[in-house]
Amino acid sequence: xxxxxxxxxxxxxxxxxxxxxxxxxxxxxxxxxxxxxxxxxxxxxxxxxxxxxxxxxxxxxxxxxxxxxxxxxxxxxxxxxxxxxxxxxxxxxxxxxxxxxxxxxxxxxxxxxxxxxxxxxxxxxxxxxxxxxxxxxxxxxxxxxxxxxxxxxxxxxxxxxxxxxxxxxxxxxxxxxxxxxxxxxxxxxxxxxxxx
Numbered sequence: 001x002x003x004x005x006x007x008x009x010x011x012x013x014x015x016x017x018x019x020x021x022x023x024x025x026x027x028x029x030x031x032x033x034x035x036x037x038x039x040x041x042x043x044x045x046x047x048x049x050x051x052x053x054x055x056x057x058x059x060x061x062x063x064x065x066x067x068x069x070x071x072x073x074x075x076x077x078x079x080x081x082x083x084x085x086x087x088x089x090x091x092x093x094x095x096x097x098x099x100x101x102x103x104x105x106x107x108x109x110x111x112x113x114x115x116x117x118x119x120x121x122x123x124x125x126x127x128x129x130x131x132x133x134x135x136x137x138x139x140x141x142x143x144x145x146x147x148x149x150x151x152x153x154x155x156x157x158x159x160x161x162x163x164x165x166x167x168x169x170x171x172x173x174x175x176x177x178x179x180x181x182x183x184x185x186x187x188x189x190x191x192x193x194x195x196x
Contacts, residue, residue, distance in 0.1 A: 008114040008121070008129055010091035015110050015134040017102035021045035024096055031087055033057070033080055033097040035105045038070050055083045061104050063142040063186050072105075077112065077146040084113030108139035108161070112147035115157055123153060123160035137164065138179070141187045165191035 006013050011031075014024060018036075025048035032046070032054040040058070057080065059072040087093050095113070099105035107130050115126040131137050139161045148157035169176035169191045176188045 006114070006129060006133075008126065009088065009095075009117045011087055011093035011095055013110065013114075013133060014094065014096040015102055015106050015130065016096065016098050017106075018043050018045075018098065018100055020102065021098060022048065025049050028094050029096045030090070030093045031083070031095045033083060033095065033106075033109060035059070035097070035099040035109060037061075037100070040100075055079060059105075061099065061140060063140060063184060066183065072140070072143055072146065074146055074150070077143060077150055080109050081112060081116055081147065081150060084116055087113075088117055102134060103136050104138050104140045105143060107134055107137040108141075108143035108147070110134075111139055111157070111161075112143065112151070115147070115153065116151055119151070119153075123156040124163065126157070127160045127164055131164075138168065138175075138187070139164065141165075141184075141190065162187075162190045 014029065016024060021043050022045040025045060029049060030052050032052055034054055035057045037060055038058040057076050058070070059076055060069040062069055062071055065071055087095055097106045097110045111126045111130045114129055115123055118126070127139070141161055144157050144161045148155060151157070165187050169188060176191070179185070179188050
């Protein structure tokens with residue numbers, strides 16, 4: 001499942017990757033949060049979407065500074081949170097959040113939007129809600145850290161993301177190894193660190 005009504009927000013939510021965009025062109029998406037690498041062209045699939053509002057953010061799927069790559073900045077996360085906040089006044093909206101694969105930047109962003117909408121709910125619930133509509137999630141830790149700070153969650157969102165990494169790595173050590181090879185070792189280290 002990649003699209004659903006949610007108990008966190010009045011509007012419908014969808015998370016996907018570029019390859020899945022075309023399958024969502026006729027389902028009434030009204031708002032799109034598009035997160036892609038800098039310089040990557042707008043996906044052609046958007047030509048088949050109806051009229052919609054779109055926030056385009058461009059940064060790489062990394063968790064710390066790397067040469068010739070753009071790390072997400074505080075203003076990027078502030079912009080996506082503002083986009084989500086504005087949507088709370090539109091209960092008939094349908095928000096689609098996508099990145100390249102629909103696993104890291106998009107799931108982190110959706111988790112932050114849901115956590116912002118329901119500050120009364122535990123951060124773990126926001127991550128679980130994202131996973132309910134998107135089975136494969138590995139939320140970008142840097143985005144979660146920035147969002148946690150902006151939302152004043154005192155590390156609760158970070159702890160929820162780390163719990164997710166731990167869940168994945170314990171069941172699929174090969175994925176942990178792959179994430180390290182992809183330069184995402186900081187997330188794996190957080191997942192495998194001893195408690196306390």
